[in-house]
Amino acid sequence: MLWSPVTRKIILTAVLAIVVWTGSGVLGFPRVFQDMFAAYVVFGLAVFLLLDAPPMARLSGRAAVVALVGFYLGLSVVYIGGASILPQYDPEVEKGKIEKILKRKRDKALAERRETDTLLGQVGTLQEQVNTISARLARVAPAGEPGSTPVTSPVPESSSERLTVVEQGAEVYDLYECYNCHTIGGKGSVKKRGPILDNIGSLLTVGDIRKKILDPTYLYASGFEKEHKKGRMPDKYKDLMTDEEVMSLATYLSTLKDPTADTPRPVFVRANVEHGFTVFGYVRDASGTGVADVTVQAVPKVKGGHAASGRTNASGYYEIFLHMHNEDAGATVAVSAQGATKEFVADYDPSDKTTRRQQSVDLTVAGTARS
Ligand code: HEC
Structure with missing residues (x-):
């Protein structure tokens, strides 16, 4: 069959365009690119057809000028018209969008900052109340229950300092590389x-976060039972961090309140009595007055037992949390301060998982000298 050269080129172009369009589609190019590649093939046809076209009659004089201007006008219309069909990019519009996003973030940060300030203010007030009540309790019931130790307020007074607590906490988070396991x-x-x-700030209080850091067995994130059983979260921060670091870290984490994030709910390990033993009591001088600022040490006399210590408060009261497990039941514990020592047997029932394991030990030291 004999086809004219022009027909041959048109058929070839059609086949080539289909092949290129389908091929680029198979290769995963977006639709726009497929169309563009096919358009290039068609453009190629136009070039070849032009090359084969018979020469134009020579133009001269006014006709030449009109043709030239007409040609440029035509070309301009094609270019401008074509370009205006494509998606437009306006730097001002884009800048506006970015500004909007940033503004929302700034407003959110500001609101959170205010909320944090209010909360910290409330914590401060509550702490004062706790201190007042503890002081009153210590006076009313000298053989006080553990848990009544007045804690010094972790909240600094001025508002600018308050912000730095949260910032400090973020630094502690980085410093101790919590990000290795958390996001x-x-x-x-x-x-x-x-x-x-x-x-996490919507799910846990500052106090609970603090306890979780100091003792990972305190609670676990639901869905992470296996990891919790395996003890994935390191139990080393109580030895590494200062009280201040733990406090600022917990405060920082308590400000994280993004309800869209799927932070798992915490599950509190029931009473958690299996992991600890509390020793508490008073250090008094010969006259029976409580001695403040004395370091008291408690040592479980078992293999691998960890000694722990605490300091007496203004009324001479102390509290020590010992890591003792079920296997350690019946162990002798030595409690000492400034040369005075007492021993007791920690005889709790390992199968009892609800009664708090504790022992009251009062010590009498010579003089009122501060250690
Ligand atoms: C080696 C990995 C690892 C490191 C490091 C680690 N954690 Fe964890 N953490 C876990 C795992 C696993 C869980 C979930 C199981 C559990 O709760 O015991 C968890 C749970 C928690 C939870 C409870 C979350 C919830 O939704 O209830 C808090 C809070 C937490 N970690 C804080 C910290 C902080 C603060 C640090 C840094 C000082 C830290 N973790 C370092 C592994 C780690």
């Missing part, structure tokens, strides 16, 4: 070993 703001934990913490 905040999408950053950290490449291996996804621990929970996302972005909403």
